[in-house]
Amino acid sequence: MSLSVDNVSKRFGRFAALDRVSLQAVDGEFLALLGPSGSGKTSLLRVLAGLSRPDEGRVLFGGEDFLRLSPRERRVGMVFQHYALFRHMSVADNVAFGLRVRPRRQRPPRAEISARVKELLALVQLEGLEKRYPAQLSGGQRQRVALARALAIEPRMLLLDEPFGALDAKVRRELRRWLRQIHDETGVTTVFVTHDQEEAMDLADRVVVLNAGRVEQIGTPAELQKTPATAFVFDFLGDSNRLPCRVVDGHAMFEGGFSAPALGPVHEAAQATARFRPHEVDLAVEGGVPVTITHLSARGALIRAECQGLDGALYEVDLLRDATPASLAPGARVRLRPRRVFVFAETAR
Amino acid sequence: MRSVGLKRPASLGAFLLLAIAIGWLAVVIVLPLVSVFAEALRKGVPAYLEAFRDPDGQAAIRLTLLVAGICVPLNAVFGLAAAWAVAKFDFRGKGFLLTLIDLPFSISPVISGLVWVLLFGANGWFGPALEAAGIKVIFTVTALVLATLLVTLPFVARELIPLMAEQGTDEETAAVTLGARGWTTFLKVTLPNVKWALLYGVLLCTARAMGEFGAVSVVSGHIRGKTNTMPLHVEVLYNEYDFVGAFAIASLLAGLALVTLALKAGLEWRYADELSAGRRH
Ligand SMILES: Nc1ncnc2c1ncn2[C@@H]1O[C@H](COP(=O)(O)OP(=O)(O)OP(=O)(O)O)[C@@H](O)[C@H]1O
Ligand SMILES: [Mg+2]
Numbered sequence: 001m002s003l004s005v006d007n008v009s010k011r012f013g014r015f016a017a018l019d020r021v022s023l024q025a026v027d028g029e030f031l032a033l034l035g036p037s038g039s040g041k042t043s044l045l046r047v048l049a050g051l052s053r054p055d056e057g058r059v060l061f062g063g064e065d066f067l068r069l070s071p072r073e074r075r076v077g078m079v080f081q082h083y084a085l086f087r088h089m090s091v092a093d094n095v096a097f098g099l100r101v102r103p104r105r106q107r108p109p110r111a112e113i114s115a116r117v118k119e120l121l122a123l124v125q126l127e128g129l130e131k132r133y134p135a136q137l138s139g140g141q142r143q144r145v146a147l148a149r150a151l152a153i154e155p156r157m158l159l160l161d162e163p164f165g166a167l168d169a170k171v172r173r174e175l176r177r178w179l180r181q182i183h184d185e186t187g188v189t190t191v192f193v194t195h196d197q198e199e200a201m202d203l204a205d206r207v208v209v210l211n212a213g214r215v216e217q218i219g220t221p222a223e224l225q226k227t228p229a230t231a232f233v234f235d236f237l238g239d240s241n242r243l244p245c246r247v248v249d250g251h252a253m254f255e256g257g258f259s260a261p262a263l264g265p266v267h268e269a270a271q272a273t274a275r276f277r278p279h280e281v282d283l284a285v286e287g288g289v290p291v292t293i294t295h296l297s298a299r300g301a302l303i304r305a306e307c308q309g310l311d312g313a314l315y316e317v318d319l320l321r322d323a324t325p326a327s328l329a330p331g332a333r334v335r336l337r338p339r340r341v342f343v344f345a346e347t348a349r
Numbered sequence: 350m351r352s353v354g355l356k357r358p359a360s361l362g363a364f365l366l367l368a369i370a371i372g373w374l375a376v377v378i379v380l381p382l383v384s385v386f387a388e389a390l391r392k393g394v395p396a397y398l399e400a401f402r403d404p405d406g407q408a409a410i411r412l413t414l415l416v417a418g419i420c421v422p423l424n425a426v427f428g429l430a431a432a433w434a435v436a437k438f439d440f441r442g443k444g445f446l447l448t449l450i451d452l453p454f455s456i457s458p459v460i461s462g463l464v465w466v467l468l469f470g471a472n473g474w475f476g477p478a479l480e481a482a483g484i485k486v487i488f489t490v491t492a493l494v495l496a497t498l499l500v501t502l503p504f505v506a507r508e509l510i511p512l513m514a515e516q517g518t519d520e521e522t523a524a525v526t527l528g529a530r531g532w533t534t535f536l537k538v539t540l541p542n543v544k545w546a547l548l549y550g551v552l553l554c555t556a557r558a559m560g561e562f563g564a565v566s567v568v569s570g571h572i573r574g575k576t577n578t579m580p581l582h583v584e585v586l587y588n589e590y591d592f593v594g595a596f597a598i599a600s601l602l603a604g605l606a607l608v609t610l611a612l613k614a615g616l617e618w619r620y621a622d623e624l625s626a627g628r629r630h
Contacts, residue, residue, distance in 0.1 A: 049526055071525050078526040084519035088541045098527035101537070153527055 001062030001156055002027050003048075003189060008057030010043050010213075017043040018054065019213040025191070025206075030183050032200035033193045035210030036236070041193040042081070044210070045159050048191065049078050061157065074157075077150030077188075081161045083142045085134040091145050092117050092130035098153035120148040123182065140171045147179075151186070158183075158190040164199070176203055197237050201225075209233050228264070231344040234275050241281070241315045243289065245274040245343070252341050258287040264342040274341035278304065279318040281336050288335030291315060295330055303328075307336065385603045389596035400597035408574040409582035409598065412490070416565075416578060417558040420497045425551050428505025433539065435506075436513030437521065447510075453502050461499045462567025465492055488570030493578065496564040501554045508550035509543055516542055549616050556609040560602055 003025040010018040017040045025031045033041045046052040048059065050071035059066040066074060086094050095117045099108055108116070121127055124144040134142055143163055150158060163179075164172040180203055183190050194200050200207045201221040209216040209224070209232070217229040228234040245252040245262075247269040252262040254274070266272060279302070282288075291307035298304075303324055307315045315336060319328075328334070390397050400406060431450060435443060453461060469486035470476050479486060486492050520542070524534040540547075562580040569576045577585060579598055586595035 051522060051526070072528045072530070075528070076526065078523070080519060080523060082519060084523040086520055086523070086538055097524070097529070097537075101524070101527065101529040101533050149523075149527065 001189060003031075003157065003191075004058075004060040005044075005048075006058040006060070008044070008047060008054045008059065010040075010047060010052065010054045016213050018047070020057070021210075021213070021215055022057075023208050023215060023218055025189055028187045028189055030180070030190045030192065030203060030205045032204035032207045033191060033210060034195065034197060034200040034207050034236070036195055038212075039195075039210040040213040041195070041210055042161055043213075045078070045161050045191065045193055048157070049076050049159055050074050075153060075155055076157045076159055077153060077155030079143070079146045079150050079158075079160045079163045081163075081165055083134070083146045085142055085145055085149070087134050089133075090130060091121070091126065091132050091134075091137070094134070094145055095120055095148045095152050097149060116152065120152055123151070124148045125178075139167050140175060143167065143175065147182075151182075155188060158188050160190065160192045162193050162195070165194075172199070179203070201237075209236065211236075228342065228344075231273075231275065234342055234344065239278050239316050240275050241278065241317075241338070242313075243274045243276070243338070243341070245272055245341070246270055247272050247343050252343060254289070256287065256289065258284075258337060260338045261340045262343045263340060264344050266343040266345055269343065272343050272346070274338070274343055276338040276341045278316045280339045281315075281317045282339060283317075283319070284335040284337040286335065288337035289315070290333065290335050293328065293330050293332045293334065296328070307334070382603060385596055385599050388592055389600040391596075392593050396593050397597050400591075400594040403594065405574045405577070406582060406586075406594065406598055409577050409579050410601070412493070412577065413559050413579040415490070416493050416497050417555055419494050420501055420558045421551060421555050423498060424501050424554055425505050425547070427502065428507075428509060428550060428554075429547065431506045432509035432513050432543075433535075435510055436516075437518050437539075450503050450506050453500055454507075458500055458561065458563030459567055462496045462564035464499070465495050465568050487568055488572065488576060490576065492568035493565050493576060496568045497558050497561055500561050500564045501557045504554035504557060505547065505550035508546045508553070512543055512546045513539075545616060545619060549613065552609055552612055552616070556606060559605060 003023075005021060005023045008018055008021045009016060019040075021040070021044060023031070033044060035041050043052070047054050048066070050066075050069065053067070061074070086097065089097070092114075096113050099113045099116065102108075107113075117130070118127075121130060124147055126141060126144055126148070129137070129141065134145070137145065147160075147163070160179075164175050167175065176199060179192075192200075192203060201224075204221065206218060206220050207224055208218045211232050217224060217233045219227075224233060224237060228237060234240055243254060245254050247253070247262050247266055250262055250267045251259045252272070252274045253259045260274070260276075262274065289309055291309050293305050294308050295306040296303055297306075298321070299318070301321055302318045303321050305317045305319060305328070307317060309315065317336060389400075401410075431446070434440075435446060466487055467473050468475055469479060469492070471480070471487070473487075476487070486495075520538050521534050524538045529537065559578075560580060561578075562584075565578055566581060566584075569578070569581055571577055571581060571585065573582075573585065579602055583595050583598045583602070586592075586598065
């Protein structure tokens with residue numbers, strides 16, 4: 001079912017954890033909430049789950065006013081940042097909990113519950129561990145129990161709060177792929193919170209970028225990469241180099257007499273900051289920012305060069321290994337010329 | 350964790366310290382305990398058993414069980430409610446409530462008895478009004494219960510508060526999103542997580558409720574067979590030079606203390622295990 005969040009605000013005292021947040025998700029969509037720590041991701045998830053009440057705004061789910069329903073009536077499955085498994089219950093009892101606490105008339109018979117638990121544990125690949133206790137599981141296993149427990153109530157929507165936050169990179173990637181697979185099988189509308197942009201870009205149909213309680217931009221991963229709306233989004237989605245410039249007719253003019261096409265919302269500006277990604281830079285003999293290479297590191301097919309300008313500013317550049325001259329070494333003086341840059345309106349926040 | 354960095358005593362000084370510690374324990378704890386049983390059995394087992402045939406003694410035992418039977422469940426429920434409120438909710442005056450719960454620990458039991466006399470005694474605040482209504486509180490079982498309630502109030506709450514605070518509210522929140530109602534959440538999630546600590550607190554509370562002397566002494570009136578609990582009856586018998594009788598009743602109390610100690614040790618063993626599992630979680 002479709003989700004519609006309309007101008008939701010949540011304040012703690014005078015501090016706004018959520019500031020007029022609006023977003024939509026269509027039925028079966030996988031939505032990522034991406035933002036730095038403290039940007040309001042958990043706060044928004046708690047509002048959706050019914051664990052906290054917004055000060056303003058509306059939340060509609062399948063056309064129904066969600067804010068008037070208790071958490072129980074909403075039937076959303078939530079997976080918490082720190083698992084929150086029931087420590088005194090076995091894995092099987094954890095998963096069965098949501099079914100066992102139903103009012104007697106809606107409660108499935110015992111045999112059906114245990115069949116369902118078995119099925120879910122197979123889905124999350126934890127067969128044979130039903131008798132274990134949470135303390136006897138690894139982090140990745142606990143997270144999968146938490147997901148099975150949330151899926152057991154056949155949720156109308158799935159909310160995941162940084163589910164892989166505490167796991168190592170390799171396990172994260174595995175679970176990520178597997179989560180996407182489960183989503184595609186069950187088709188349940190999913191909101192996934194993360195502060196890892198790679199995870200968001202990799203998993204989600206669309207990404208909502210949050211900053212200080214506000215929505216900065218909503219779009220597909222490709223849209224966000226191609227047309228970031230604000231400097232914050234650009235900086236958050238990858239490594240970013242900055243250079244002062246002037247913008248004339250859609251071109252950024254730099255000190256030293258070179259220029260580059262300026263993408264983004266600003267076409268004319270007497271004073272602005274150009275931003276560019278490490279991989280969108282050429283090495284030039286003349287016409288470019290003069291820098292000294294301070295460090296080189298190999299990254300697969302790329303070489304990452306850290307450079308320092310004459311004024312002390314730092315730059316990061318990715319060069320194709322095969323196209324890099326052997327003479328390039330720390331201490332070498334080169335010139336950097338961005339192929340294209342983004343220029344955003346300066347906002348005083 | 351227990352013995353990291355510890356070694357066996359090797360030097361003369363270390364041995365001396367150890368000897369002093371053990372000797373001290375023997376004199377201060379073991380000797381009195383042994384003497385209780387020795388005195389009780391001094392005239393042989395039949396005389397010892399005879400002491401329990403005294404109707405006043407039996408009444409004292411019954412009364413003690415009655416008072417503990419009323420106070421322990423009440424304070425267990427109160428302790429659970431207070432710990433739940435303090436550990437799981439944020440509200441104003443929390444610090445004050447915590448201090449209040451601790452109060453009976455820091456005031457003398459005699460004061461805990463005296464406050465009831467001040468409230469309900471013949472010259473107390475409510476005494477005359479109650480007397481006019483024909484209700485007597487001081488020198489009755491009611492007063493014994495009130496005094497014991499006050500003295501044993503902190504035991505359960507004090508055990509539960511730190512544990513519940515550490516466990517936080519994550520599991521309860523999860524239970525709510527899974528569709529559990531408040532009461533179900535309490536019974537199926539909160540309570541099982543603290544059951545050992547609760548039992549431990551109840552044990553301590555029981556031992557204290559049965560052994561309390563000071564507070565009940567003030568409000569009891571020492572009416573034989575009516576308002577004398579076991580500790581008070583021991584005093585009466587002793588003052589009447591019935592040493593075997595006094596020590597026989599005392600041996601029951603001492604036996605109770607030993608049983609409590611054994612259960613407590615067993616629980617600590619068990620409960621430390623659960624707790625560390627909780628921490629790993
Ligand atoms: N109960 C509360 N009382 C006061 N402030 C709160 C409360 N809950 C959250 N906040 C504040 O609201 C802001 C947003 O918090 P939130 O937990 O939503 O952040 P988040 O995006 O989930 O961060 P993280 O990635 O660290 O989990 C933070 O600045 C936080 O301090
Ligand atoms: Mg969070």
